[in-house]
Amino acid sequence: MAAPCPVYGRCGGCHYQHAPYEYQLGVKRAILVEALQRLGKIEPPAEIAVVAAEPFGYRNRVQLHVEEKHLGYREARSHKLCAVNECPVGSPKINQAVAALAAMQRDWRWPRFIKSLEVFTDENEVQINVLETDRPVARRFFDWCAKEIPGLVEGALDYQGKFRVSSNSFFQVNRLLIDRLVEAAIEGAEGETALDLYAGVGLLSLPLARRFREVTAVESGAGAVRDLQFNTERAGLGNLQAMAQTAEERLAQLEKAPDFVVLDPPRTGLGKAVVARLTELRPRQITIVACDPATLARDLAGLVAAGYRVEGMTLMDLFPQTYHLETVVRLVM
Numbered sequence: 001m002a003a004p005c006p007v008y009g010r011c012g013g014c015h016y017q018h019a020p021y022e023y024q025l026g027v028k029r030a031i032l033v034e035a036l037q038r039l040g041k042i043e044p045p046a047e048i049a050v051v052a053a054e055p056f057g058y059r060n061r062v063q064l065h066v067e068e069k070h071l072g073y074r075e076a077r078s079h080k081l082c083a084v085n086e087c088p089v090g091s092p093k094i095n096q097a098v099a100a101l102a103a104m105q106r107d108w109r110w111p112r113f114i115k116s117l118e119v120f121t122d123e124n125e126v127q128i129n130v131l132e133t134d135r136p137v138a139r140r141f142f143d144w145c146a147k148e149i150p151g152l153v154e155g156a157l158d159y160q161g162k163f164r165v166s167s168n169s170f171f172q173v174n175r176l177l178i179d180r181l182v183e184a185a186i187e188g189a190e191g192e193t194a195l196d197l198y199a200g201v202g203l204l205s206l207p208l209a210r211r212f213r214e215v216t217a218v219e220s221g222a223g224a225v226r227d228l229q230f231n232t233e234r235a236g237l238g239n240l241q242a243m244a245q246t247a248e249e250r251l252a253q254l255e256k257a258p259d260f261v262v263l264d265p266p267r268t269g270l271g272k273a274v275v276a277r278l279t280e281l282r283p284r285q286i287t288i289v290a291c292d293p294a295t296l297a298r299d300l301a302g303l304v305a306a307g308y309r310v311e312g313m314t315l316m317d318l319f320p321q322t323y324h325l326e327t328v329v330r331l332v333m
């Protein structure tokens with residue numbers, strides 16, 4: 001099938017645009033099953049739920065590189081620039097900002113020392129973060145951006161009025177599946193106490209605090225934890241405690257297991273120390289949100305060997321047109 005993007009095949013961002021969407025989902029399911037079997041030596045559940053939304057126009061964040069008079073992504077397996085004026089997986093507001101920046105970049109006023117920047121949006125507000133630059137960027141550049149890009153904010157973006165997200169804080173990139181991801185991550189969670197490790201700005205912690213008597217959220221990023229604390233206070237959730245520490249540190253301090261633990265680590269996964277400590281504490285319910293099937297398979301192997309049973313598995317297609325996939329796994333003791 002013909003890919004809708006004119007630079008597909010050259011741009012390193014997408015890998016599957018030539019394949020019908022149902023086929024892409026089937027391939028991802030097969031990759032997940034294979035990782036579980038081959039790397040984790042565990043039998044996948046008979047049923048893996050697949051959650052998907054619109055496969056284009058979903059991304060709320062993009063990183064752009066700048067070279068001479070061009071702006072765009074990197075080519076696949078290369079440092080060469082692939083110039084873009086629009087991106088079919090980007091949201092409408094992302095594309096509005098990319099077009100504006102591409103035009104600005106051809107203007108003599110553009111600061112030629114900016115090497116890369118990031119655009120993040122909730123379709124209302126827009127945040128521009130300069131990622132790499134040879135010199136500090138003057139304020140007049142952002143004033144110019146504010147004129148060309150409607151909704152530009154200074155500093156943190158207030159994602160749909162619910163989550164303050166500062167420039168270096170993580171936030172989910174598929175704007176169309178955020179609510180479904182939260183639902184899947186806290187599905188079936190029961191009891192009095194919950195622990196959200198790798199909490200980010202509180203995407204899962206806030207809904208958990210509305211369900212549990214006592215919730216602890218742990219985040220190691222300095223900026224993200226400040227956002228988490230701000231979001232907790234603004235939501236008036238006195239039963240949610242936001243801790244600035246690592247998951248490993250928190251687990252080492254715990255004497256008693258909470259009723260429910262949710263873990264949403266970076267691509268490196270949980271790792272040996274976290275898995276080992278979880279198997280000592282033995283919380284009754286654990287949910288893992290994983291963006292890498294290989295590290296997920298390794299982590300699951302450790303938990304299953306210690307007596308956990310996979311109660312449910314959902315493949316969330318947060319990154320259509322790419323080979324990336326997200327998995328939510330519910331484990332019970």
Ligand SMILES: C[S@@+](CC[C@H](N)C(=O)[O-])C[C@H]1O[C@@H](n2cnc3c(N)ncnc32)[C@H](O)[C@@H]1O
Nearest residue numbers: 170198199200203219220221246247264265266
């Ligand atoms: C994939 S994000 C998930 C954030 C959040 N659950 C969400 O959905 O928005 C992972 C988060 O874990 C944080 N992090 C990375 N390593 C950590 C560690 N060892 N302990 C605690 N947090 C960590 C990162 O700063 C990041 O905010």
